[in-house]
Amino acid sequence: MTSLPVRFIQNQSSRKFYRFGLLLVSALLVLGALVLPIALRPSSLPVQLGDVAPQTFVASKTLTYESAVLTQNARATASNAIADRYLPMDISISRSQIKNMQAMINKISLIRSDKSMQFEHKFIMMLQFENLTITQDAINQILQMSAQEWEVVSQEAISALERSMRNTIRSYQVQ
Template sequence: MLTQHPDSPERFTRHDIPRLAIAAGVLILALTAILGADILPEAPLDVEVGQLARTDIRAPRALDFESTVRTEAARVAASTAVPPQYSFTTENAIAIAGAQQIAFESRVTRVDTTFAADLSAANRMSLLQTAVTGLSDGAVATLVELNAARWAAVRTESARILDATLRSELRDSEVAETRTRLAGRMAGGLDEAER
């Protein structure tokens, strides 16, 4: 009497099949409605300028677009973020000085040729006025007034100062200041206009 017998579990019978089918059908319909809501097309987005969109705007396909403006801005920002790198070596200075001496020689070749030639004063003046491009009017006037001996002195001193300046350490940040002091470094008995 004291021992209790557990209730025997009910068996699955033929009468339970319709109830199972109905419950499974309801569950399938509910899950289909919930999960299938994303498949249905959304109403077209109708917004005006300045109005906030009610839903997220999604692109119809993945597309990469390179913005030239942003790319250039990023390139400039990266360039300015790099600190100046400077490594002075005597070999590089000698090579640069040699290259600049060659450039100097080629720039003043027409002046050398004009002074070496046997020309009239008028012809010499017209050739000297256009011999070196980029000179100021005052520098052209001084060049026209020079004779061959004074030109040789100016040319020699200019070549010496160019070589001495480029063989020593010259940083980019010091170029403007060095350029203003070049006339003061020139010797050789040159007057103010010839410097």
């Protein structure tokens, strides 16, 4: 028979061994429970282009993208949704335009009446007017008019501008 202290020591060492074994098995089970789902997960989803996804995927972070094209379309839509608003007729604009027309007619009259310049030089000077877009054919006609014809044309041009500036001009009236 074994004595009591020896049995107690053997019993205590087997308990330590049993506890260590239990701790080791528990740790392995916990590690297996954590690692096994990751190891069993497929590396890619069995989804082809055009297939319906088997689950809902959620992005890990939120990204925003501002489309320049869609922004421009939205601005154009908003701009078109607002009706045109016209201000009352401004008489100073009318006077300014008539004054500009008279100044242009005076320049053309000076060029036409200058006897020292040749036709070609007059033609080139009229082509170089800054605020006037005129065809070469129109310049030829202006330079070949008689003094009386030019007087009638210049008066009619001012008269037509005055008539058109009396009324407000809307964008739908311009062709």
